[in-house]
Amino acid sequence: MLIGVPKEIKDNEFRVGLTPASVAELTHHRHSVLVEKSAGLGSGLSDGEYVAAGATLVDAPQEIFVRAEMIVKVKEPLAAERKRLRRGQILYTYLHLAPDLAQTKDLLASGATCIAYETVTSPHGGLPLLTPMSEVAGRLAPQVGAHALEKAQGGRGVLLGGVPGVPAAEVVILGGGVSGTHAATIALGMGANVTVVDQSNEALQRLAAQLGAGVRTVYATRAAIAELVARADLVIGAVLAPGAAAPKLVTRAMLSTMKPGAVIVDIAIDQGGCCETSKPTTHSNPTYVVDGVVHYCVANMPGAVARTSTFALNNATLPFALALADKGWKQALKDDVHLRAGLNVHDGKLTCKPVAEAHGLVYTPAEDVLG
Numbered sequence: 001m002l003i004g005v006p007k008e009i010k011d012n013e014f015r016v017g018l019t020p021a022s023v024a025e026l027t028h029h030r031h032s033v034l035v036e037k038s039a040g041l042g043s044g045l046s047d048g049e050y051v052a053a054g055a056t057l058v059d060a061p062q063e064i065f066v067r068a069e070m071i072v073k074v075k076e077p078l079a080a081e082r083k084r085l086r087r088g089q090i091l092y093t094y095l096h097l098a099p100d101l102a103q104t105k106d107l108l109a110s111g112a113t114c115i116a117y118e119t120v121t122s123p124h125g126g127l128p129l130l131t132p133m134s135e136v137a138g139r140l141a142p143q144v145g146a147h148a149l150e151k152a153q154g155g156r157g158v159l160l161g162g163v164p165g166v167p168a169a170e171v172v173i174l175g176g177g178v179s180g181t182h183a184a185t186i187a188l189g190m191g192a193n194v195t196v197v198d199q200s201n202e203a204l205q206r207l208a209a210q211l212g213a214g215v216r217t218v219y220a221t222r223a224a225i226a227e228l229v230a231r232a233d234l235v236i237g238a239v240l241a242p243g244a245a246a247p248k249l250v251t252r253a254m255l256s257t258m259k260p261g262a263v264i265v266d267i268a269i270d271q272g273g274c275c276e277t278s279k280p281t282t283h284s285n286p287t288y289v290v291d292g293v294v295h296y297c298v299a300n301m302p303g304a305v306a307r308t309s310t311f312a313l314n315n316a317t318l319p320f321a322l323a324l325a326d327k328g329w330k331q332a333l334k335d336d337v338h339l340r341a342g343l344n345v346h347d348g349k350l351t352c353k354p355v356a357e358a359h360g361l362v363y364t365p366a367e368d369v370l371g
């Protein structure tokens, strides 16, 4: 199969669809890979590394979209890219179609076969191509939170780990799933006092077993959250109610009980955030202050560590990319119900039920298009 990797064109997106190591795996399987010049530079991957891995460099994205049978990307295609997609072509990338009617219509009109990372499932439950980015955001959260706690950043001037004779910071993590667990691991490693709150007893049991006596686990009641938030130096929002807006666990009223200069890192901002006062921010202007509390609400946190994120994403996406290339999309999806769950659009048909429901469009089960 001829596979194409265009350079990402979304603002401040530095990740790339395939690493040179992934290209080498695909060429080892006798596939050919076209990579747009400088596509990997934002992740510290040079054109030379791609050539050494067996890729052919091309100057402009047009050639990739005209020639490639499968396009591998990171972010959803922007309008200019959508115009270039064509019938019979496979698009394998994050799509997030439910809140994006314009993109949904363009992909339907393109006739392409569009497989969304975020809806691929796993036999163990969960969403394996979303997990790596939650891991990155979770691990980044104590790091950005520690920085925001510095006086010059508007924080209360508290060192996360404290020093001998001075207590460590209190870190409260709302949600003990993927990102919450990784946030707790790093916060503990930095020497903070860490409490994780969740409404799932299974999640709390798993955390306690995994992280041991160092982490405190608390069942999520309104009263418990109010008490913990008032005491916290750093609150990390890491909840997810799949498919729904994040529950507003930290209310405006709670903010006035918090310490001046305390920090909220709201990872869940991509689902609206779990604090009433959260609104999306960017890497160039990541924080703002409400009632003396510093808010960090960057919606694409993994972009800050593009290189790590690119490698983590490739570890998850490569096995499916190989299956698609080796077997062709139809057989690969017939053989694997979890990859089949990733099919969102095929030849003008919408094959993802939640997306169809979100837009009031006709839904066609993936099984119907597979014949």
Ligand SMILES: NC(=O)c1ccc[n+]([C@@H]2O[C@H](COP(=O)([O-])OP(=O)(O)OC[C@H]3O[C@@H](n4cnc5c(N)ncnc54)[C@H](O)[C@@H]3O)[C@@H](O)[C@H]2O)c1
Pocket: 131, 133, 134, 135, 137, 174, 175, 176, 177, 178, 179, 180, 197, 198, 199, 200, 203, 220, 238, 239, 240, 241, 246, 247, 249, 266, 267, 268, 269, 270, 271, 298, 299, 300, 301, 302
């Ligand atoms: N900002 C970013 O750059 C970025 C990056 C990656 C992921 N995310 C987002 O982070 C959020 C968390 O993702 P995840 O993969 O960790 O999710 P997850 O499903 O692994 O974990 C979510 C946890 O929240 C708990 N929860 C749900 N509702 C709750 C409530 N009302 N009270 C207490 N606990 C509750 C669940 O029981 C679960 O344990 C998602 O919105 C995800 O999209 C953001």
